[in-house]
Amino acid sequence: MDIVINHVRVLTGEAEHPMLEEAFVGIREGCFGFVSLVQPRIMARRFVDGAGKTLVSMGKTVGEGEIREEAPADALLLDGLYTPETVGDARVSDICMIIRSGIVCGEVSAEA
Numbered sequence: 001m002d003i004v005i006n007h008v009r010v011l012t013g014e015a016e017h018p019m020l021e022e023a024f025v026g027i028r029e030g031c032f033g034f035v036s037l038v039q040p041r042i043m044a045r046r047f048v049d050g051a052g053k054t055l056v057s058m059g060k061t062v063g064e065g066e067i068r069e070e071a072p073a074d075a076l077l078l079d080g081l082y083t084p085e086t087v088g089d090a091r092v093s094d095i096c097m098i099i100r101s102g103i104v105c106g107e108v109s110a111e112a
Contacts (some may be wrong), residue, residue, distance in 0.1 A: 001044040002102055003027040008050025009081050012036060013057050013066035025055060027073045030102035034069055047102075052092040052097065054082040071109045 012035070018062070024040055026033040033036040034040065050111040059092050067075060077097035078090050098106035 001026045001028050001033055001042050003046045003048060003099075003100070003104070004040070004042065004044040005048045005050045005055060005077070008077070010067055011054060011056045011082065011084055012068065013059075014068065023055075024031060025050075025067065027099065030059075030073055031070050032067055046063055048077070048097070050077065052079070052081065053067050054078045054080060055098045056082070056087055056090075057102070058098075058100075065093045069073055073099055074100045 007022050010023045019105045024036045056076050079092045079096045096108050
C-alpha cells in the first residue's frame, strides 16, 4: 500500500452510505485500494492521521466521483469534519492535502 489514511471522515459519494466516520482508506497504484471501518493490518509507505479531517473525492465523471475500491485516487483531505451538506462551505485554507492519482501533490503541514 502506498498511503493509508487513519481515522478519517469519508464522504463516499455513494447514495446508500454517503459518509463514513473514523474510516481507514488505503491508496495503491493510483487508485483507492480499500475503504474500511475496521483498522487493517497492513504495511504502507506512508500513514496519514485523518483525525478531525474529511476526505472528499475530486472526481468529476461518472464512477470517478466516489471514494470506493478501484476508483481513481483523486481527493482532498480537508481540515474539519464536513458532511455532504456542508462540504460546499469548505475554503481553500481548509485543504491540508491534495491527492492526484494516488500521489500527494499538495500538502500544508500543521506547523505552517
